[in-house]
Amino acid sequence: MQAETGDMREEERSGVPDRVVTSVLEAVDERDEARLSDLLEPLHAADIADVLEQIGPAERRELLTLWSAGIDGEILSEISDSIREEVIEHLPPEVIAEAVRELDTDDVVDILEDLEEQQQEAILGALDRADRVAVEQAMAYPEYSAGRLMQREVVVAPIHWTVGETIDFLRRSEELPDQFYHVILVDPRMKPQGYVTLGRLLSSRREVRLADIEEESFRTIRATIEESEVAYIFNQYHLISCPVVDENDRLVGIITIDDAMNVLDEEHEEDILRLAGVGDESSLSDGPVATARQRLPWLVANLFTASLSALVISGFEATIAQLVTLAALMPIVASTGGIAGTQSLAVAVRALATRNLTSANAPRVVRRELMAGLLNGLGLALILGLAGFVIFGDPLLGAVLGMAMICNQVVAALGGVLVPLGLNRLGLDPALASGTFVTTLTDVMGFFVFLGLATLVLT
Amino acid sequence: MQAETGDMREEERSGVPDRVVTSVLEAVDERDEARLSDLLEPLHAADIADVLEQIGPAERRELLTLWSAGIDGEILSEISDSIREEVIEHLPPEVIAEAVRELDTDDVVDILEDLEEQQQEAILGALDRADRVAVEQAMAYPEYSAGRLMQREVVVAPIHWTVGETIDFLRRSEELPDQFYHVILVDPRMKPQGYVTLGRLLSSRREVRLADIEEESFRTIRATIEESEVAYIFNQYHLISCPVVDENDRLVGIITIDDAMNVLDEEHEEDILRLAGVGDESSLSDGPVATARQRLPWLVANLFTASLSALVISGFEATIAQLVTLAALMPIVASTGGIAGTQSLAVAVRALATRNLTSANAPRVVRRELMAGLLNGLGLALILGLAGFVIFGDPLLGAVLGMAMICNQVVAALGGVLVPLGLNRLGLDPALASGTFVTTLTDVMGFFVFLGLATLVLT
Incomplete structure (x- = not known):
């Protein structure tokens, strides 16, 4: 893997260079599928989503027809709410099914939220049973609540375990979340008692007890609190991830910093737009x-x-x-x-x-x-x-x-x-x-x- | 350690409850040092900083005199730029020296930036030699550049190492950064080649080579790019940490998400205030x-x-x-x-x-x-x-x-x-x-x- 400093030196700006957008539009215009793939494939999913948002609705439709196989779950979850419904409408059902199956449940929930009921059902139907249940449980929480933001894939360890036991357990685990930063310590009733950073875990000897290396400061979030509260807590206390608990203080999921950062970003957008008297649903891709x-x-x-x-x-x-x-x-x-x-x-x-x-x-x-x-x-x-x-x-x-x-x-x-x-x-x-x-x-x-x-x- | 859900349930809002601020003001007024300690000590450093910002200048001075021993490095770095100079002026030099010595170099740089030269020298003098050199090197980068944001404490491993070698190395290390999320893979000339998440490291067998479990997507940041660019990159690509390189592509430090989130927050503030025609240096604690x-x-x-x-x-x-x-x-x-x-x-x-x-x-x-x-x-x-x-x-x-x-x-x-x-x-x-x-x-x-x-x- 090559570091991408080369590109940055050339432009000193990240994101999609204008000339790439222009070339994409040309390729779409010429219906040149191969060139389109060459242009889009090297891009990060977030940048591909930006290209889709920046071009007009007609070109977008054309691009999706030419390159529907290229659209994966990550791109879908990067696309802004305002055009997602339109994008999903223009994709073959099998592409959508494939795309959502690779996502964590919190990302699927994020996609589902803004869709019509018919589209929601198509996506739910594409998930396997366990994921579908997890998504439906998340959707049962109120909109804009912590329960909607959290992912249900958590990494926990009983509080009496040692570092060695935990590492052995992690090595045996078949499916771990893509990103996790802490091991949550729980009691037998699944109530979180503290957490250990992965750095501490890695640098401690196998016989050390987890309870002896847990972080000093630890907090949990109620699944029912508002997402703006979640964003505030992450920002104020510099959290990377935070366990979510139900009304009985049992662990139900975890929220990570990327979700909190998203919320913070949306709130800033709302503040600016509302102060200016623009509906907060406004988007640059609206007609x-x-x-x-x-x-x-x-x-x-x-x-x-x-x-x-x-x-x-x-x-x-x-x-x-x-x-x-x-x-x-x-x-x-x-x-x-x-x-x-x-x-x-x-x-x-x-x-x-x-x-x-x-x-x-x-x-x-x-x-x-x-x-x-x-x-x-x-x-x-x-x-x-x-x-x-x-x-x-x-x-x-x-x-x-x-x-x-x-x-x-x-x-x-x-x-x-x-x-x-x-x-x-x-x-x-x-x-x-x-x-x-x-x-x-x-x-x-x-x-x-x-x-x-x-x-x-x-x- | 007890989860802090109890508090949250009571108020459903995080941050400092108004009644605590009121009690603090009372304690300051009565010069009741013991009560002040009882009130402030249980609070997170970020919340103590908020209390200092919310009270008036006279009460702030009084509080600092009564409770100067309680002010540590974390509180100092949480305090907003606009009152930091004033706070430092009212603290005994030994308190400041003690406070800055526990901080990572990036936090010391952040504090130094906004101080008068005389205060800067007092703080530099309090650091031990290695830290002082690191801070001075960071200060040599332009203001608002990635070089100023980064911390110099990095965790690296040669690209040919195995998981086992890396874990043994980490266990032997005397001083690791407080927070780290990746091990950066470097070649013999300290050029970053990729990184491995701690989660992958923990869940892989000892004999696995680091090069085989590195992240697919990897980027580095130039030390000279602007901090707004850094914030954009973190936000756009959902990074948790990112290695910083010099003009020869050699590793010089690392930027973590909390620093990027700070910058993003400041930029939003600037946008709102500038749009309204208010100088972006404005702060609620100004007279x-x-x-x-x-x-x-x-x-x-x-x-x-x-x-x-x-x-x-x-x-x-x-x-x-x-x-x-x-x-x-x-x-x-x-x-x-x-x-x-x-x-x-x-x-x-x-x-x-x-x-x-x-x-x-x-x-x-x-x-x-x-x-x-x-x-x-x-x-x-x-x-x-x-x-x-x-x-x-x-x-x-x-x-x-x-x-x-x-x-x-x-x-x-x-x-x-x-x-x-x-x-x-x-x-x-x-x-x-x-x-x-x-x-x-x-x-x-x-x-x-x-x-x-x-x-x-x-x-």
Whole structure:
């Protein structure tokens, strides 16, 4: 086996080089099966999945027809949920059956979850009995629970064993999981008592008892907890694998770091997309109609919230009619408030996701946002007030601009942190706050304060 | 050792319970050293670091004075960069020396990176000679490179060894890394040739040759590549550990998944904060002045870009003077465009970060955004146009609103994808595009198209 440093030196970037995607598209276009195989076979399954995601639906269908024999279980489980159903539809049943049979049960569950019932049954039917039962048991756990994430293939040893006994047992075992990093120590009722890293096992003498080399820190996860909790635990405590137990504390499976990392990645994606007001189901391989449909709800919502701004402004039409310049200046106050609100919001949502913002420090953080908003409000007011005075030669107009700016910066900073905190307390995802709410708040307040002050002072 | 499921059942949430933080604050307030120890000692180092981050600077100083003996290397390396310098300042030199001596070299490097030179030297002085040399060598690699991330403690075996020879060697080794998951196979010049998982090693018979049980897929990482590239490789290929080589392909260290996961987490944080126009150095433990200072640059930038909108509007003052209702309606067109731009931007930035958006599929994605923008523009135009007609009884006003909405939705969708694509092509971080640019674009276009059309049609 050759190290792949050669490739990396050439490009200094991993992943599929653009020229490979271009060549694949050419090969598909020419229906050149041999060239397609030559291009795809050397790639890692994750990269092949990326190629499938990057090309258009028509080319994808063509590629699958030409190269269906090349699609294996690993590729299937790397493919993004958004196109998996479509890919499976275009593959012959025997290819799918072959593909899923080589996978660990957690990967089969991951594939099954997003499929239609008919496709699910076809896949379940392809599994042998033991695997089918294991998959069905996993599917009995709630969606997005630890039970769905775990694999049932575990490596255990009675807690009274020695290193030698364990190694002999492992050498006799016919089927071990592809990847395992610990031997879990269990009592006679299959309750996990601790674990031993494979490194310790390898470096200890045969007569050493497992109980004497177990890891100091050990934790288990309930099968019913949410997967976001699982991701947090892996990230916070730097776990590589963690045993999963049922309500009687008996071992039912194990979750490994790759599954936890996947969840973490999906959560980050959700956070970014939700903050921007995009449905979290969105994917780059969606067509224009699906894309438009996902985004429309937030846009329509914004249409209504923006009407609030319009309503506020129309209340001051008499003032604007007297001094039309106000119409030109009002978006400055509103949009700078929008930016400040977005800043405060992003920090708060992120801190809630990493659990750095808790009810223990929330009052301090809210005070900090208030002070920061005030400080920036003063700074911006100075710049804008002076500019207003210099350009329009009216000190009162400058003062109104400055005062409105200060008020709106404070509202923005507070809104940005209080809205996600409130959603969190209600048990909702703080990222759902999204720009829309906070921007509406800062728009409405910005227009109201600026035009209100202008009405009082200037007319 | 007891599994910690008990705790989890009680709260169904990991991390530090709020009541513990509250109790810690009480103990600090009462200078009750014994109670503080009782509260903190049972916690994982990562949780203790969280407590330190969540409390205010004054309480933190007090806690460190009361409990300095409790701070070990693990806690130091879990503490966020933003408060580490402050923590180290308040600890006695002997505590720091003791703490860093137990750490792997990569963790020492991680701590050193963000310190002042004087603090750096104090820590280097505390290490024994071999460790100091290893740390200094790592520090010679560029910041944010793989060389800085790797640990130098590696477990290697000549490629011609058998399983038995390897196990005997491991049992004889005095000092093995805390965590290792593979034995790296090297040739006589220390060039990595492949690796064997510990699971395979444990389950194979003593006489089996390592070369016969090596993993099928094997890659190495150059010490000079960027850490973001490292994170991508670990995530894409589901690696647990990966050997690092120098420019002559010789083994110089190893990177493990926990380091890669850290980088990934930091990158996500950067993406969210940059998109929102917050400096990526921002942290929840910053005071109000630091917070205000980080956010001010974008706010000032926005002040100038918002002035563009003001300039555009002031060009139409005559039109607004004739029909003041336009001033109330124009923010609707602009803000709905802002939301659409943010949506398109978030999807594009995320897709660039995960390398799903490449030059191979960029034209297709841009076309998709254009179409989606057009579709949503039509939908919103219909709603808004009808509403405009019904409320103001003026079909022309409705038509102007609708037309402006369609134009601005298309501009927003295109801007949201083209701006980050352009930044990426220039070698800049696409997340730097941030809301500010795209919102300015949609504001300016929104006001211009709406007021322009109104001038042509309505006056």
